[in-house]
Amino acid sequence: MSDTHAQTVAFVRHTQLPPAPPPARETGIVKWMRENLFSGVVNSALTIISLILVVWTVVSVFPWFANGIWDTTSLRECRDALEGATGACFSVLTERWNQLLFGFKYPPEEYWRPTLAFVLLLVAAVPALFAQFVPRKFLVLTFLYPFVAYWLIWGGTLIAMVFAAIGVIVAYFVFLRAERSLGFVLGLVTGLVAAIVTWTIGGMIAGAMSGVLALPEVPSRDMGGFMLNMILGTVCVSLSVPLGIVLALGRQSDMPIIKGICVVFIEFVRGVPLITLLFVANVVLAYFFPPGTNIDLILRVIIMITMFSAAYIAEVIRGGLAALPKGQYEAADSLGLDYAQSMRLIILPQALKISIPGIVNVAVGLFKDTTLVSVISMFDLVGMIRGPILSSTAWTGIYWEVFLFAIVLFFVVCYGISQYSQWLERQLATDRR
Amino acid sequence: MATITDPPSSGFRLSQLINDTRYRSYTFQFIALILLILGIGYLVSNLFANLAANGLDISWAFLGEPAGYDINQQPIPYDSQMSHGRASVVGAINTLIVAFLACLTATVLGVIAGVLRLSNNWIVSKLMSVYVEAFRNVPVLIWILIIFLAMSNVLPQPRAFRGDDATSSMFLDSIAFTNRGVYIPSLVNGDGSAIFWLVVLASIVGVFFYRRYARKVLYDTGRMLPTGWPTLAILFVPGILAYLVLGGPVTLEYPELKGFNFREGLHLRLSLIALWFALSIYTGAFIAENVRAGIQAISKGQTEAAASLGMRPGRIMNLVILPQALRVIIPPLISQYLNITKNSSLAIAVGYMDITGTLGGITLNQTGRAIEAILLLMLFYLIISLSISAIMNIYNNSVKLKER
Numbered sequence: 151m152s153d154t155h156a157q158t159v160a161f162v163r164h165t166q167l168p169p170a171p172p173p174a175r176e177t178g179i180v181k182w183m184r185e186n187l188f189s190g191v192v193n194s195a196l197t198i199i200s201l202i203l204v205v206w207t208v209v210s211v212f213p214w215f216a217n218g219i220w221d222t223t224s225l226r227e228c229r230d231a232l233e234g235a236t237g238a239c240f241s242v243l244t245e246r247w248n249q250l251l252f253g254f255k256y257p258p259e260e261y262w263r264p265t266l267a268f269v270l271l272l273v274a275a276v277p278a279l280f281a282q283f284v285p286r287k288f289l290v291l292t293f294l295y296p297f298v299a300y301w302l303i304w305g306g307t308l309i310a311m312v313f314a315a316i317g318v319i320v321a322y323f324v325f326l327r328a329e330r331s332l333g334f335v336l337g338l339v340t341g342l343v344a345a346i347v348t349w350t351i352g353g354m355i356a357g358a359m360s361g362v363l364a365l366p367e368v369p370s371r372d373m374g375g376f377m378l379n380m381i382l383g384t385v386c387v388s389l390s391v392p393l394g395i396v397l398a399l400g401r402q403s404d405m406p407i408i409k410g411i412c413v414v415f416i417e418f419v420r421g422v423p424l425i426t427l428l429f430v431a432n433v434v435l436a437y438f439f440p441p442g443t444n445i446d447l448i449l450r451v452i453i454m455i456t457m458f459s460a461a462y463i464a465e466v467i468r469g470g471l472a473a474l475p476k477g478q479y480e481a482a483d484s485l486g487l488d489y490a491q492s493m494r495l496i497i498l499p500q501a502l503k504i505s506i507p508g509i510v511n512v513a514v515g516l517f518k519d520t521t522l523v524s525v526i527s528m529f530d531l532v533g534m535i536r537g538p539i540l541s542s543t544a545w546t547g548i549y550w551e552v553f554l555f556a557i558v559l560f561f562v563v564c565y566g567i568s569q570y571s572q573w574l575e576r577q578l579a580t581d582r583r
Numbered sequence: 584m585a586t587i588t589d590p591p592s593s594g595f596r597l598s599q600l601i602n603d604t605r606y607r608s609y610t611f612q613f614i615a616l617i618l619l620i621l622g623i624g625y626l627v628s629n630l631f632a633n634l635a636a637n638g639l640d641i642s643w644a645f646l647g648e649p650a651g652y653d654i655n656q657q658p659i660p661y662d663s664q665m666s667h668g669r670a671s672v673v674g675a676i677n678t679l680i681v682a683f684l685a686c687l688t689a690t691v692l693g694v695i696a697g698v699l700r701l702s703n704n705w706i707v708s709k710l711m712s713v714y715v716e717a718f719r720n721v722p723v724l725i726w727i728l729i730i731f732l733a734m735s736n737v738l739p740q741p742r743a744f745r746g747d748d749a750t751s752s753m754f755l756d757s758i759a760f761t762n763r764g765v766y767i768p769s770l771v772n773g774d775g776s777a778i779f780w781l782v783v784l785a786s787i788v789g790v791f792f793y794r795r796y797a798r799k800v801l802y803d804t805g806r807m808l809p810t811g812w813p814t815l816a817i818l819f820v821p822g823i824l825a826y827l828v829l830g831g832p833v834t835l836e837y838p839e840l841k842g843f844n845f846r847e848g849l850h851l852r853l854s855l856i857a858l859w860f861a862l863s864i865y866t867g868a869f870i871a872e873n874v875r876a877g878i879q880a881i882s883k884g885q886t887e888a889a890a891s892l893g894m895r896p897g898r899i900m901n902l903v904i905l906p907q908a909l910r911v912i913i914p915p916l917i918s919q920y921l922n923i924t925k926n927s928s929l930a931i932a933v934g935y936m937d938i939t940g941t942l943g944g945i946t947l948n949q950t951g952r953a954i955e956a957i958l959l960l961m962l963f964y965l966i967i968s969l970s971i972s973a974i975m976n977i978y979n980n981s982v983k984l985k986e987r
Contacts, residue, residue: 421968
């Protein structure tokens with residue numbers, strides 16, 4: 151018989167205790183801290199070291215910021231005003247912010263033009279970047295933007311830009327008509343011929359009407375500052391994406407000569423640093439143009455940076471094309487589509503969607519690399535800092551404040567672009583489900 | 584009756600060159616080749632016309648002419664009477680030095696930051712995120728300039744080390760951090776030092792062979808040989824014995840403050856230190872992202888399966904996670920090494936004489952031989968890039984998952 155019977159326990163409950171709240175160590179922020187920050191010896195040590203680091207940084211940096219002087223005219227006056235305390239001399243920014251943004255030769259009364267061009271860039275980018283939410287007809291704004299921006303920033307007559315846009319539209323419609331009867335390649339050639347004819351006629355007419363709707367012209371060598379970085383970045387990235395697609399398709403084609411040309415180009419351009427290509431743009435490229443022509447430095451730099459970026463984008467798109475299952479190519483063949491149609495309708499839309507994060511990575515890297523033009527004495531943001539500002543007598547010796555300004559500008563743009571790319575990835579991934 | 588007729592055999596028509604896919608590729612390649620030859624011919628003819636118009640020519644003789652300029656950081660002996668070719672070689676060695684050093688420290692920093700970013704500790708992972716995002720989104724040229732200027736303003740001058748009330752003192756009485764650079768003790772090779780270095784090299788090789796032998800024994804017999812203490816013993820004991828037996832063949836030469844500067848010892852200039860530091864922490868941020876992506880690419884089931892077998896976390900990381908993660912981490916890691924080598928060309932921004940500074944900078948400006956100098960410069964970087972890519976391809980092929 152078992153030993154347990156009712157008399158061995160002194161007391162038996164009849165009702166249940168109400169549930170008590172958990173102990174203080176197991177709820178809320180204390181629990182979170184115990185698990186996350188102090189879960190072991192090593193973890194606790196790391197937490198304490200990190201806290202010390204953060205507190206020490208904040209305590210050293212905050213007085214420097216808080217004591218910032220914004221209204222003197224030279225570094226020495228800042229030091230006198232501070233009387234030995236640590237403090238930043240932000241007056242270099244108050245005095246020179248326009249030079250840092252626009253360069254030191256851009257005429258100040260025309261500052262509204264690049265600013266307007268920048269605002270219009272944001273407006274025109276929205277239909278392209280957020281294409282799922284914006285009706286398709288707003289893409290007309292994106293198409294018109296390059297012409298308007300060129301007119302705003304460089305000046306000249308609007309008629310020339312109107313004819314440039316008309317040339318592109320004419321080329322597109324001629325291509326559509328010609329492709330139906332002549333095929334893709336001959337249609338493309340016909341479209342190009344039509345564009346060149348329209349541009350030649352337009353150039354002559356615009357030359358005759360050079361005063362109509364004209365803004366004062368600003369030569370390219372007067373551009374500088376952060377505006378120059380943005381111009382180089384946007385122009386080179388947008389021009390290099392089509393070129394990169396062509397190179398990627400050529401690299402994986404079956405024709406050995408085309409493949410060889412593309413492989414040699416891509417491997418050569420990827421193997422050399424951008425600075426050597428900028429040296430080529432600066433001193434060597436002029437030798438390759440016909441004698442007597444004088445191509446602007448900024449145009450030569452744009453050519454080399456576009457070639458550089460096209461090689462990297464070609465590699466990214468090659469990765470995207472390789473990620474596509476072979477069944478897609480075979481399905482396109484089974485539908486009777488020829489090369490151009492299958493690329494345009496089936497392969498490239500999927501490959502480009504896969505390669506978007508990589509392309510955005512290359513774009514961000516390229517935007518940061520536009521600062522290298524300061525080494526060939528173009529006065530972009532870094533060139534302005536090292537040149538006119540750090541070597542002027544009023545501001546020599548100041549470096550943290552101006553570089554902090556440069557860091558903030560670049561960080562905002564690059565971080566924004568990479569966050570957009572992550573958002574876009576999440577959007578596209580949900581589509582595929 | 585149905586008669587079987589042969590398909591109509593048509594002759595070759597010219598439009599087949601475009602429409603028939605069998606011949607179309609030949610047509611396109613032929614046209615592409617013609618266009619390429621015409622294009623290159625046009626560019627080269629322009630080149631020669633421009634050169635003739637300016638009275639220049641293409642010649643490589645400038646490499647033998649005396650350079651006439653000094654190089655501050657000299658790994659091999661060089662003076663201003665030596666040739667431009669020798670100056671370029673000095674520059675190339677400088678490039679390789681800073682690239683190698685930066686690759687080492689960037690890997691260490693990147694691996695630590697990447698692993699810490701995945702830790703459960705909220706503060707540590709947020710701090711590492713701040714580091715990675717801050718350094719990835721700002722151009723490397725700006726970091727190089729800031730670090731160089733900060734170091735030259737914050738570090739003391741050599742004369743601050745002098746006197747009884749010196750404001751700065753040498754670290755461990757042997758390393759001096761000044762705003763002209765870092766002075767470290769240099770190694771002086773006495774008699775018998777060659778034997779000593781050979782013994783050191785042999786002990787490093789011996790460690791590899793011992794570990795391979797231990798793994799072979801494990802796979803063949805299941806017996807685990809110890810690898811911790813024997814590795815340390817093989818690494819250090821022969822070297823120490825050789826040092827004592829040979830009577831101390833290698834001595835240290837300490838930097839001493841004489842006059843206005845430190846003499847003796849090895850002088851690592853501030854430009855090298857700043858460039859090394861900047862490249863390391865900039866690329867370390869990218870490597871941290873690659874490491875994080877590699878470790879996150881391994882599915883959690885691997886960790887759980889290993890834990891269910893009773894393995895401790897250290898062994899799980901070493902034997903299960905890392906070998907798979909390395910397959911994903913190492914190709915982007917090698918392209919980051921390539922980026923370091925190419926970014927080292929920014930040395931001219933801080934005055935460090937790498938090959939872009941000597942061959943592409945002073946030599947180009949003095950002799951005016953732009954085309955030849957830039958061609959040689961590109962050739963140098965191209966050789967390094969193609970070698971590193973070849974190494975990556977060899978590694979990829981050796982660890983590739985061999986499927987049917």
